[in-house]
Amino acid sequence: MKDFRVTPIRNGTVIDHIECGMALKVLRIIGVDGEKIHSTVSVLMHVPSKKAGWKDVVKVEDRELDPSEVDKIALISPRATINIIRDFNVAEKYKVRLPDVVRGIVRCGNPNCITNLSEPVEPEFVVECKDPPILRCIYCDRILENISDHII
Amino acid sequence: MATSKRSYRHFDNSEMRNMSTFRNSDIVSIRDLSKESIEQIMDLAERMIPYARGEKKTRVLEGRILANLFFEPSTRTRLSFESAMVRLGGEVLDVSYPLMTSVAKGETLADTIRMVESYADVIVLRHPHEGAARLAAHFSTKPVINGGDGAGQHPTQTILDLFTIRREKGKIEGMNVVMVGDLKYGRTAHSLAEALALFGAHLWLVAPQNLQMPKETIKEVERLGQKPKLASKLEEVIAEADVLYVTRIQRERFPDPSEYLKVAGSYRIDKSILREAKKDLIIMHPLPRVDEIAPEVDNTPHARYFQQAFNGVPVRMAILLLLLGVDVNEGF
Ligand SMILES: [Zn+2]
Numbered sequence: 001m002k003d004f005r006v007t008p009i010r011n012g013t014v015i016d017h018i019e020c021g022m023a024l025k026v027l028r029i030i031g032v033d034g035e036k037i038h039s040t041v042s043v044l045m046h047v048p049s050k051k052a053g054w055k056d057v058v059k060v061e062d063r064e065l066d067p068s069e070v071d072k073i074a075l076i077s078p079r080a081t082i083n084i085i086r087d088f089n090v091a092e093k094y095k096v097r098l099p100d101v102v103r104g105i106v107r108c109g110n111p112n113c114i115t116n117l118s119e120p121v122e123p124e125f126v127v128e129c130k131d132p133p134i135l136r137c138i139y140c141d142r143i144l145e146n147i148s149d150h151i152i
Numbered sequence: 153m154a155t156s157k158r159s160y161r162h163f164d165n166s167e168m169r170n171m172s173t174f175r176n177s178d179i180v181s182i183r184d185l186s187k188e189s190i191e192q193i194m195d196l197a198e199r200m201i202p203y204a205r206g207e208k209k210t211r212v213l214e215g216r217i218l219a220n221l222f223f224e225p226s227t228r229t230r231l232s233f234e235s236a237m238v239r240l241g242g243e244v245l246d247v248s249y250p251l252m253t254s255v256a257k258g259e260t261l262a263d264t265i266r267m268v269e270s271y272a273d274v275i276v277l278r279h280p281h282e283g284a285a286r287l288a289a290h291f292s293t294k295p296v297i298n299g300g301d302g303a304g305q306h307p308t309q310t311i312l313d314l315f316t317i318r319r320e321k322g323k324i325e326g327m328n329v330v331m332v333g334d335l336k337y338g339r340t341a342h343s344l345a346e347a348l349a350l351f352g353a354h355l356w357l358v359a360p361q362n363l364q365m366p367k368e369t370i371k372e373v374e375r376l377g378q379k380p381k382l383a384s385k386l387e388e389v390i391a392e393a394d395v396l397y398v399t400r401i402q403r404e405r406f407p408d409p410s411e412y413l414k415v416a417g418s419y420r421i422d423k424s425i426l427r428e429a430k431k432d433l434i435i436m437h438p439l440p441r442v443d444e445i446a447p448e449v450d451n452t453p454h455a456r457y458f459q460q461a462f463n464g465v466p467v468r469m470a471i472l473l474l475l476l477g478v479d480v481n482e483g484f
Contacts, residue, residue, distance in 0.1 A: 114283040139283025
């Protein structure tokens, strides 16, 4: 890809190999869909990819992600990679990886689940499969469907 | 928070072989229990039968208190836990619906549990929301037994169902069990199907197409090594059955009342459908029934649903003894 449509960034994070069509959800996860944008965000959607045919890419300048954001990205795009850029170089590169248990980052989709009432607990799920992500609520035992709609 | 207590999924089998690991643990979901630990409960329940009938007496749980914390009515579950506790010489605090709804108005379940646990040694919780028992177990340092949470788990029901089959047929493995009725919404039917597969029973699932067992449960049954067969007509399979497990089809599931009548009628168990059945077929039903089983069946040698209801007592006695850490090798 010689004619890259976005210029390289000096410092920040490149989230690469996002599942095609998921870029806007990634933006919501990292909190740049509102008015609180202080840095440049570049989004590439439907970019050719050697591995998967097509992919999305998100670049955020002057910002690194916290672990819960990375876990959330793993939920909607299990093959995404995170590249941390410092002074135009890739300082760190890693794949997102869901932990075995996710806590407090998604809500249970079962409206009758006790965690959807005002109880003093965080929703918690056992990750039964990482790709594609399959989450089971440890409270009500249900499999969470439409994961991306339930991200907190 | 409950740190001294096990309240998580999937006990390690080897640990559970040792009875003492039951002590102070919770019974939240049948999936928490290994086959070996379910067998231990059933073996002990077997020894409890004369006590459950009142033929033998024991005071082994004297001074112990069970709290029946019921946020919705379920008379049979409540009474059978109460009977189990009293037969063992213990006492029962009845914190039941409708009293409970006023006690807990605006209070979180977590707070109610932390209050009730200071009055009792073991808590039975019945709650309209799924996951309530897991949450209660999380906050309670005393053992919590799930007495049914919403459309969720009701593990002591599943164990007493297994116990009834084992007792009546001598074994569970290899039995042809036909489950009929609403297999989609009744989560207790899902747990039972999984538990039966764990014990090596063959399953026939008979239901109208829109009330058939969910794929997820069928997958789990297959993972446990069984290949359930699906049917929509009871006539097709009744001759093969060793056990016929009947569940109620609820009118609310059908937008059109005439559709309900058609379906409900086609699964009604009466003498005529039993003509094709094996002589030693047993019929089970987690009571109460409405009209799934004709009263004329009650007097046939097939009917076991009242026996099944009684079996709830020895099974719950066994569970109470194990959770309260009684040395079951002595005194019985
Ligand atoms: Zn849940």
